Amino acid sequence: MKPILLHPDDNVLVLxxxxxxxxxxxxxxxxxxxxxxxxxGHKIARRALEVGEKILKYGAPxxxxxxxxxxxxxxxxxxxxxxYIASHTRLxxxxxx
Amino acid sequence: xxIQGYLRADGRKGIRNVVAVAYLVxxxxxxxxxxxxxxxxxxxHLIGFPGCYPNAYALKVMQAIGTxxxxxxxxLISLGCESFNREALRAAIAASGRPVETxxxxxxxxxxxxxxxxxxxxxxxxxxxxQTQRVPMDVSELVIGTICGGSDGTSGITANPAVGRAFxxxxxxxxxxxxxxxxxxxxxxxxxxDRAITPELGEELEASVRKAEAYYTVMGYGSFAPGNAEGGLxxxxxxxxxxxxxxxxxxxxxxxxxxxxxxxxxxxxxxVVPDGEVRFGFPNISDNAEIVELIACGAHxxxxxxxxxxxxxxxxxxxxxxxxxxxTYRKLSGDMDVDAGRIMEGRGTLDEVGDEIFGxxxxxxxxxxxxSEALGHQEFILTYKAFDPIGPxxxxxxxxx
Numbered sequence: 001m002k003p004i005l006l007h008p009d010d011n012v013l014v015l016x017x018x019x020x021x022x023x024x025x026x027x028x029x030x031x032x033x034x035x036x037x038x039x040x041g042h043k044i045a046r047r048a049l050e051v052g053e054k055i056l057k058y059g060a061p062x063x064x065x066x067x068x069x070x071x072x073x074x075x076x077x078x079x080x081x082x083x084y085i086a087s088h089t090r091l092x093x094x095x096x097x
Numbered sequence: 098x099x100i101q102g103y104l105r106a107d108g109r110k111g112i113r114n115v116v117a118v119a120y121l122v123x124x125x126x127x128x129x130x131x132x133x134x135x136x137x138x139x140x141x142h143l144i145g146f147p148g149c150y151p152n153a154y155a156l157k158v159m160q161a162i163g164t165x166x167x168x169x170x171x172x173l174i175s176l177g178c179e180s181f182n183r184e185a186l187r188a189a190i191a192a193s194g195r196p197v198e199t200x201x202x203x204x205x206x207x208x209x210x211x212x213x214x215x216x217x218x219x220x221x222x223x224x225x226x227x228q229t230q231r232v233p234m235d236v237s238e239l240v241i242g243t244i245c246g247g248s249d250g251t252s253g254i255t256a257n258p259a260v261g262r263a264f265x266x267x268x269x270x271x272x273x274x275x276x277x278x279x280x281x282x283x284x285x286x287x288x289x290x291d292r293a294i295t296p297e298l299g300e301e302l303e304a305s306v307r308k309a310e311a312y313y314t315v316m317g318y319g320s321f322a323p324g325n326a327e328g329g330l331x332x333x334x335x336x337x338x339x340x341x342x343x344x345x346x347x348x349x350x351x352x353x354x355x356x357x358x359x360x361x362x363x364x365x366x367x368x369v370v371p372d373g374e375v376r377f378g379f380p381n382i383s384d385n386a387e388i389v390e391l392i393a394c395g396a397h398x399x400x401x402x403x404x405x406x407x408x409x410x411x412x413x414x415x416x417x418x419x420x421x422x423x424x425t426y427r428k429l430s431g432d433m434d435v436d437a438g439r440i441m442e443g444r445g446t447l448d449e450v451g452d453e454i455f456g457x458x459x460x461x462x463x464x465x466x467x468x469s470e471a472l473g474h475q476e477f478i479l480t481y482k483a484f485d486p487i488g489p490x491x492x493x494x495x496x497x498x
Contacts, residue, residue: 041250042329062335
């Protein structure tokens with residue numbers, strides 16, 4: 001399974017199909033074992049990412065890391081944040097509980 | 098594709114011939130809806146404004162929609178004691194040469210009698226609208242809006258850039274193309290400003306996004322719904338980059354505010370975030386409110402991209418739904434006009450889907466019903482807002498012709 005690289009400068013990749021933990025994925029020509037399940041349209045790390053690192057997608061900054069992520073790991077709200085306005089989920093609004 | 102437009106008395110050309118029944122306060126909503134239901138005609142649509150307090154923006158938008166080229170006649174339903182300036186609205190519609198009638202429930206014998214008179218009025222308005230002359234209409238005479246709703250991680254890869262391709266073709270053919278939601282351009286302001294035809298317009302584009310960011314920060318939420326996160330989008334600026342790709346690659350020629358008409362062809366940003374202090378709540382409480390504002394800017398039809406799967410359409414102007422996510426398309430194919438998610442699965446390219454959207458715009462302008470039209474979707478919502486007029490740097494020079 002080969003995730004989509006949208007721009008050569010990007011440090012995340014987008015999934016065109018879901019991946020399961022343990023599945024082999026291909027990143028920049030190298031085979032890697034997926035560390036977890038990730039759904040279509042979600043992002044995974046192209047390489048190891050550090051806390052505070054800017055995330056680039058479409059070649060543009062879309063936020064920064066709040067926790068480390070290994071190559072192939074899911075990059076989402078648990079380990080990155082907006083540099084503009086905080087995002088919310090149904091649980092975070094208190095209305096989905 | 099040969100488009101036969103409806104030629105209005107004011108010279109504008111429409112692609113539909115809708116009689117609108119407009120309630121001017123929520124208290125008149127039931128009566129207006131009953132008139133539309135009893136009229137039982139796919140080209141009789143319900144629109145309206147629920148508030149009892151006056152609002153210049155709401156009047157401007159109702160005037161813009163009452164004189165929209167897709168509108169062939171309007172019936173106004175007033176309770177009687179509300180603040181809405183029904184005389185000003187009626188005068189604007191009448192001045193455009195469109196037939197307009199007003200029924201005031203308090204003066205018309207109440208609910209049952211107003212419904213009875215309203216059904217008769219709609220029949221009269223239809224009869225006048227049906228006499229509208231049909232004339233050839235060129236692509237360059239179209240105004241096309243675009244919006245995204247229920248976006249996910251596929252939207253910015255498939256449907257949005259495919260609409261961008263279609264926008265590039267439509268704009269090159271002379272159509273006016275309008276993209277919007279400055280709150281969903283937070284993070285893109287610099288690259289967007291570089292596409293402005295003048296440095297002054299570039300500054301206005303950046304300022305409109307700064308205004309949106311400040312407004313949404315006060316509200317406590319960005320233009321970001323829980324479904325966006327479930328679909329793989331993590332931040333406002335990530336959603337923005339995807340949304341921004343709907344605008345294509347053409348130069349940006351101007352900024353509009355709701356109710357302003359594009360004076361030329363080309364690509365415009367619609368600034369939907371109110372001016373001044375934060376009042377009246379969220380800029381647009383749902384996608385439908387944005388579609389209404391695009392229509393108020395003259396949009397003959399709207400290209401709606403969706404990843405999670407919005408099912409909406411609109412009153413007055415058809416909505417073409419472009420589905421970004423192949424899994425969503427399989428679940429909701431009966432609600433979608435275009436399967437852009439096939440790009441994800443290697444069954445098509447951005448250029449192919451862009452061409453399909455372009456062709457569909459011409460077909461729908463030529464009279465073909467969109468999926469949401471055929472399903473009877475006629476959503477309409479208008480709430481309170483406040484705007485200052487656009488600045489002098491926001492508009493290109495009018496065409497000499």
